[in-house]
Amino acid sequence: MTSSTPPSEPAPPxxxxxxxxxxxxxxxxxxxxxxxxxxxxxxGGASPIRGGSKPALAALEAVDPVRYAASRNHLDGAVSGLSxxxxxxxxxxxxxxxVVWQRMARGPGLVSEKxxxxxxxxxxxxxxxxxxxxxxWENLEPLKTGQPEAAYAQELPxxxxxxxxxxxxxxxxxxxxxxxxWLHNHARMWLAAYVVHWRRVRxxxxxRWFLCHLLDGDPSSNNLSxxxxxxxxxxxxxxxxxxxxxxxxxxxxxxxxxxxxxxPFESSYEALQARLFSAPQGGERASGGQAKGEAV
Amino acid sequence: MDCPVxxxxxxxxxxxxxxxxAHPGRPAVFVFxxxxxxxxxxxxxxxxxxxxxxxxxxxxxxxxxxxxxxEVLAFAARHRADGVVTSAWVDxxxxxxxxxxxxxxxLQVLEPEPFVDLPEPVxxxxxxxxxxxxxxxxxxDPAATETPT
Numbered sequence: 001m002t003s004s005t006p007p008s009e010p011a012p013p014x015x016x017x018x019x020x021x022x023x024x025x026x027x028x029x030x031x032x033x034x035x036x037x038x039x040x041x042x043x044g045g046a047s048p049i050r051g052g053s054k055p056a057l058a059a060l061e062a063v064d065p066v067r068y069a070a071s072r073n074h075l076d077g078a079v080s081g082l083s084x085x086x087x088x089x090x091x092x093x094x095x096x097x098x099v100v101w102q103r104m105a106r107g108p109g110l111v112s113e114k115x116x117x118x119x120x121x122x123x124x125x126x127x128x129x130x131x132x133x134x135x136x137w138e139n140l141e142p143l144k145t146g147q148p149e150a151a152y153a154q155e156l157p158x159x160x161x162x163x164x165x166x167x168x169x170x171x172x173x174x175x176x177x178x179x180x181x182w183l184h185n186h187a188r189m190w191l192a193a194y195v196v197h198w199r200r201v202r203x204x205x206x207x208r209w210f211l212c213h214l215l216d217g218d219p220s221s222n223n224l225s226x227x228x229x230x231x232x233x234x235x236x237x238x239x240x241x242x243x244x245x246x247x248x249x250x251x252x253x254x255x256x257x258x259x260x261x262x263x264p265f266e267s268s269y270e271a272l273q274a275r276l277f278s279a280p281q282g283g284e285r286a287s288g289g290q291a292k293g294e295a296v
Numbered sequence: 297m298d299c300p301v302x303x304x305x306x307x308x309x310x311x312x313x314x315x316x317x318a319h320p321g322r323p324a325v326f327v328f329x330x331x332x333x334x335x336x337x338x339x340x341x342x343x344x345x346x347x348x349x350x351x352x353x354x355x356x357x358x359x360x361x362x363x364x365x366x367e368v369l370a371f372a373a374r375h376r377a378d379g380v381v382t383s384a385w386v387d388x389x390x391x392x393x394x395x396x397x398x399x400x401x402x403l404q405v406l407e408p409e410p411f412v413d414l415p416e417p418v419x420x421x422x423x424x425x426x427x428x429x430x431x432x433x434x435x436x437d438p439a440a441t442e443t444p445t
Binding site for chain 1: 312328333335337340342347348353354383410412420435436
């Protein structure tokens, strides 16, 4: 079916129904109170990130493909913040693509296509979801860590989800996830690697945690990204070390970290691989680059 | 279909929703249903519900809470509709609701503009294989970058 169907007749006058959820509120606080009462199973409060097309269009207007390509791997880089709006169709991928094309055409020369590629990651995940369905909850390939499945815990430890690991970076990421419902893509990868490789927890437990909170969360982008870190949808597990985190982490975490003197990430990649995995890890090591995309 | 209602779901909460564009002024409904609120991952946080709600308040849509199929069909009956129009989905849970709605009423599914048209079958084994096909089709037309004289 196509979208070229003729418009149908106008609707008859609306009939009020007492079971319709309200649309009028004196302010955001009143709306949040109403929703808290109506959805008692939902935890927490509201995010500072607002829904709707106005904030979405403002974020779209601010998109800069050149700055994005140059700085997107850094926590304070010029990322777009569009992912929650794309995930829920407030903005379509095609609409964002067109804007990126316009901005790329403005430059005097070749502009990096990195932002286009990150949008393509979203399209790729969606196509995989259609193909896999609920299979996104299962390992797509065997893990390459050399560890048996049974070595991984079923549940996420509370100290991680509550932000009480005493690792300043990990706790900050967990709190940001819980408070805002959004994380920089690099922070997602670091957090996921910590959960799966350092704490040896099944990726599904971490994926459920993210999906509870992420405004852009969908089981395809989220779970397949976790599988990419875990190595059930990649040729090797993703790792990072302290140097990588300090380089891209905007210098926020290590200076005040109570565990800085005994940092579990302070090591070479070779030593970390030997410590965390029992299978030989060939090929390239973690470079700090975003090898897969979700939070554009 | 002369007087349909529109089913708006959580993958198309923008003004460019194809159903809203094709049938302006027709009654539209969104349902907070169990598959959205408590899917395989467990309950979603209030942040996510507030975000969705703020998107919905910008759209001409009646907001309901309950079983997705029952609510859509009840909304259609309330407006004496002869069918339901919606937009394409990816989430298989939405597909389940759509199948049940379609068993009771004509259902028209409108496709949004694709991000990129790719020849089938698309190789999705790794992103690099997908990108090998998608990349050349996504790069801006060099002619479009020329400055008009």
